[in-house]
Amino acid sequence: MRGTWTGLVAGVGMTLMSTSAYSQELTIFWAEWDPANYLQELVNEYEAETGVVVTVETTPWADFQTKAFTEFNAQGSAYDLIVGDSQWLGAASEAGHYVELTEFFNANKVGDIMAPATVKYYAEYPGNSGRYWAIPAEGDAVGWSYRKDWFEDPAEMAAFEAKYGYPLGVPADWKQLRDIAEFFHRPDQNRYGIAIYTDNSYDALAMGFENALFSHGGELGDPNTFEVEGIINGPKAVAALDAYRELYGFTPPGWAKTFFVENNQAITENLAAMSMNFFAFFPALLNETTNPNAANTGFFANPAGPSGDRFAALGGQGISVVSYSQNQEEAMKFLEWFIKDETQKRWAELGGYTASAAVLESQEFRQATPYNEAFYQTMFIVKDFWAVPEYAELLGQLNNRLYPHIVGGEGTAQETLDALAADWKATFAKYGRGQ
Amino acid sequence: MSDLAIRNLFIIPTIVFLIVFNIFPLLYSLGYSFTDFRASTNAPANFVGLDNYRTLLSDPFIWRNFTITAKYVIVSVTGQVIVGFGVAMLLNREIPFKGLLTTLLLLPMMLSMAVVGLFWKMLYDPNFGVINYALGLGKFEWLADPDMALYAIAIADIWMWSPFVMLLSLAGLSAVPKHLYEAAAIDRASGLYTFFRITLPLVAPILMIAIIFRTMEAFKTFDLAYILASQPTTEVISIRLYKMAFQEWQTGMSCALAYIVLIMVLAITNIYIKYLNKVKER
Incomplete structure (x- = not known):
């Protein structure tokens, strides 16, 4: 009997140990559409590089805002990152749902990497304040x-x-x-x-x-x-x-x-x-x-x-770190990887609409599809709706x-x-x- | 185990469930209705007294929503009673395959609201919808026409819930004593006379119950109206409430609106119940 108990305890211990070995996981929340599938493909490559498992969880567009804010309001930690609509910036930043990324932004010169309009509308709140809450992720218009x-x-x-x-x-x-x-x-x-x-x-x-x-x-x-x-x-x-x-x-x-x-x-x-x-x-x-x-x-x-x-x-979204996430440090590491030129290039290749100025301006991107040229032209002439709470x-x-x-x-x-x-x-x- | 213990074992979980999931949220939301609380922010709720109620009751948009809801309830419930009771009258006689027919007629009310909504959206489609084709209406825009859209939703609701009225009416009709009809026949009473003097008075109490249930449901309708159309002329009060609570996150204000709706539903139901009691007394 003692042997049975010892075996059982050892098994539970091994299970717990193996669980903790895979505990580096991140969950990104987004709406259910093709770019979310492309993002899942992209983050699979991040997993291959780092061993961190990243899951893109989606919900239909009609429920996206309601579900996201319900989770925020409950201060839930189900999502580590969220690819949120540009209009949410005011509501989510003023309520403390998003982690402020100004330091990250300045340290990594994100403002120089991404197209100016995307920085203004996807990341900065209040307008012209120099305070940033998201990294431009999916450019759209x-x-x-x-x-x-x-x-x-x-x-x-x-x-x-x-x-x-x-x-x-x-x-x-x-x-x-x-x-x-x-x-x-x-x-x-x-x-x-x-x-x-x-x-x-x-x-x-x-x-x-x-x-x-x-x-x-x-x-x-x-x-x-x-x-x-x-x-x-x-x-x-x-x-x-x-x-x-x-x-x-x-x-x-x-x-x-x-x-x-x-x-x-x-x-x-x-x-x-x-x-x-x-x-x-x-x-x-x-x-x-x-x-x-x-x-x-x-x-x-x-x-x-x-x-x-x-x-x-303007459509599109920026990616933000959720304040209630238990994995904020890991989320920041992911963002560092996400803004790299090669990642942004790969993001565009997979079908994502990168906001990276360098990728957008490259002939390779502009000629990749029949609509990329129109997209490139548009991303420099976009304006957005009110982003106040x-x-x-x-x-x-x-x-x-x-x-x-x-x-x-x-x-x-x-x-x-x-x-x-x-x-x-x-x-x-x-x-x-x-x- | 004593009888008392067994009784408590059955009752206490239900009472606890009721308190936790119904009574507590009800009272909690009543408290919120007197505050400016917004669930999307971390700001504390400030007591604003009756401000929310005052704002809502003086808002012409809210009154428009109530007017639309009242119109919808009247059209929808009247249609369900006429169709449901009419079909019940037809089925209340010896006809072949009566059981099968009754079962088939009950199918619409067994479907989910979302499915019915999407189904009728296709039927109404001006490009390929079968309704315009069958009625020879060309490209008539049932759901895009602001004056027609509410009636189009009511028609879908009538299709879905007439079977419910039919079922209750059938139960009432089958309980009418046959000898009353025999006596009326001997007295050479006309069909109309028999209907208004025998059938309707005896079925009225159960029909009133059907009307109470359908009125309460129609007043709260959300799914069909939300799926089928997004006209301002189809924005019933529950859609406005949903938008206020979960899109605009005006939590305090939406709690107040929910209480106004609750009071209205209770008032209407009370009027019906009083009338029902009068009908029973006759």
Whole structure:
């Protein structure tokens, strides 16, 4: 009997020892999409190099924010790192959910490694404060895909030029974008002009509208004073909303709750000539198994507005260390590895959208896929939504005001944006901003 | 073991479970409803008195959400009662394969809300949906039309929950004594007279129970409306509550809204129950 007990205790001891030998583990939390799979492939190489097991845990986009903040609020240590949305920076840093990375940032000169816009929007909070909370991880922005075969059809080209007086091609500005959408909008042929974001559940509608707003020279407000009156409801913003609403008239039927899935379907199902989407979803359009029109799909960056301003709405995420992680030291070591040039290059090769300036600028990257050039151009012209802790309220108010106007045709653009400006002023006042 | 011990053994775990998972959160959230607490921050909760309730009750958006919810409840529950009771009347006679038919008709309410939502989203699709094809409506946009979307959701809800009303109505109809119908037939009473003087009064109590359950459920509806459409005209109060609590993290404010909803559901249920008691007394 004693022998049995001794054996049992030894077995338990060995098990515990072996568990502790594999205790160097990191868990990264991200949304469920292709880049997360690419990241898992990348971190497998980190495991091969260091022996540290890194797992990328995912959840559907619809639950991502809720699940992440629920874990933060519970001060849970389930995740060591999180690839969080840029809008979360304010909420997560002010609440102490993210570890401040300013020292790491400066010591490793991350600001020199990553593209400036990604540092500004994915990492720094408050704006221009020199305080950093994330490392730019997945660069992303809203770009466009289009049907090359429709655009290059000689009959279509002749008809377009006869109607509009200039050749059919990738739109150089929003006026041309509108003309092309109108030209291809043929409901009787089950062919439509354009696919845009309209889903008002989270940030889709805001991202779509921002593409119009920023390129029309408009702004959401003043990020330093939080002044919005005369800015979000100024003439440029009103023109941008009019332009976006007009584009909605050229979308396929039922385009009232659409985000990345539907907008890729617009291309794969032969529904639309052009489709707005985040660059992160473009790899699926080049895959012939998911897109029968892969060979005929082209890509372009958001066109300029009437005054030549050219900007795009920022997507993408930075990677942050969670304050409640038990493995912060190990997480920092991982970040040191992640920002290395060779890692960033490998990240891009696997399909991740690197934010590394050197990789982005290299000819190798820009020519690697048909959309990388558009992505490169876009990543230097991006702007983002408010990143303050109350961003979700501001986003909800934007959805409440813009959606009925864009989809339902309620009110004028000026009335809609006046109401939004009033909402935002009240929200900023509630949280004591700009006073 | 004594009878008392056995009784306690069965009751105490349930009571503990109820206190820990229902009563305690209920009281805790009541406390939060008087604070400006935000669960996304580590800031302490500050007592703000009735401010949250005042803000919510004077917010035109919240009243719009309540109006939408009321409209949805009326359309959905009325539709379920008409369809459910009608089908029950048809089934309350000798027909071939009655058991099989009843079982098949019960299938919709056994499906998950999410599945039903996605299923109806496809049926309503203007490009390939079978509803427009069957009704010859071309590219009619059921879910994109702000005036139609709420009715489209209500139709899906009626499809799903009419069987529940049907089931209860069938139970009520089968309990109506046959001799009453025989007496009515001897007196040459018309079908309508028989229905309004015999069938409806005797089935009314059980029908009222079905209406109470369906009203409470329809008032709290979330899944179908969330999956099918994102129109401001379909934002029922539970969707607003979800966004406020878990997207905007206005925890204190959302607790107050949850209490306002609770009080409304209780008030409506009480009115129904009083009416039910009156019906029973007749």
